[in-house]
Amino acid sequence: MSCSNLPVCRDTSSLSFGSFLNPFRPPHNATPNNPSRSSSVTPIHCGLRELRERIDSVKNTQKITEAMKLVAAAKVRRAQEAVVNGRPFSETLVEVLYNINEQLQNEDIDVPLIKVRPVKKVALVVVTGDRGLCGGFNNYIIKKAEARIAELKTLGLDYTIISVGKKGNAYFLRRPYIPVDRFLEGGSLPTAKEAQTIADDVFSLFVSEEVDKVELLYTKFVSLVKSDPVIHTLLPLSPRGEICDVNGVCVDAAEDEFFRLTTKEGKLTVERDVVRTETASFSPILQFEQDPVQILDALLPLYLNSQILRALQESLASELASRMSAMSNATDNAMELKKNLSIVYNRQRQAKITGEILEIVAGADALV
Secondary structure (H helix, E strand, O other): OOOOOOOOOOOOHHHOOHHHHOOOOOOOOOOOOOOOOOOOOOOOOOOHHHHHHHHHHHHHHHHHHHHHHHHHHHHHHHHHHHHHHOHHHHHHHHHHHHHHHHHOOOOOOOOHHHOOOOOOEEEEEEEOOOOOOOOOHHHHHHHHHHHHHHHHHHOOOEEEEEEEOHHHHHHHHOOOOOOEEEEEOOOOOOOHHHHHHHHHHHHHHHHOOOOOEEEEEEEEEEEOOEEEEEEEEEEOOOOOOOEEEOOOOEEOOOEEEEEEEEEEOOEEEEEEEEEEOOOOOOOOOOOOOOOHHHHHHHHHHHHHHHHHHHHHHHHHHHHHHHHHHHHHHHHHHHHHHHHHHHHHHHHHHHHHHHHHHHHHHHHHHHHO
């Protein structure tokens, strides 16, 4: 059955890869002559061969996005386990800092990491992802950084950036007017060594008084469908080991929501548990052999490293959750686009068969 005289695809926008990869732009309904559709939508006019190629291409892309969704789901689980497994160490460290602070309430101690001084320059540690195809994950945290930079300019404060992640590095490299102290790249799974590299950099900037405050911008993992870009004050540290935002409001981060990916009735579902880490309580009459100031000098850098590592792990979990959501939307849109293309293909094929039958009948009538 020849189709050489059929018109070629004239509506390439409705068949493009981006039309179903972007969850905010669903594919056009390809049903021709549908009065319920807007007149601005051009119907698909393709030959049978082109339609077959398009359907095969959409099928292959659907398989890819489905596989990427499952890979991201597995990595989210691993990232969450890393956050929860590191919780006992962090919580015990907080308890030690709290008890030392209780004993030093009436003493004037000189610890560089908790020294509060007038703010003239702020260092912003911006944590982004290394890859794309994760919805608006990187865009949201970069917009948060831009908004914070605008606030600092309004207050008349100087600032510098410590960029962590390939996407953030590429963004700031294209904008040389933004001062960047250092570019860092993360790995597939955050490690204490990577966190120590960032901690050493911000420690040297703060202790040398090149900056008076260090703020950490990262994406906090809330759920598989929600992540919030947040700003926390990294330095000066709270002597009690609390996490505070830029307004000085302390945030209790002792509870984690742990998500388990399971299957229910043949579909991927999510079960949610709240995990509260139990830590050993310290006796109020506990005495330390070393000088409390020496203990603080040793523990506060360790605590700084643990907070940076947790932020990197949260950011990775948020990135993977965003990628899983984006690939899920892409898969759904691919299925819808494949359905629409199949309808158009079947209608054109049936119309061609009907036309040939009519030609045969007309020829037979002419011979009678």
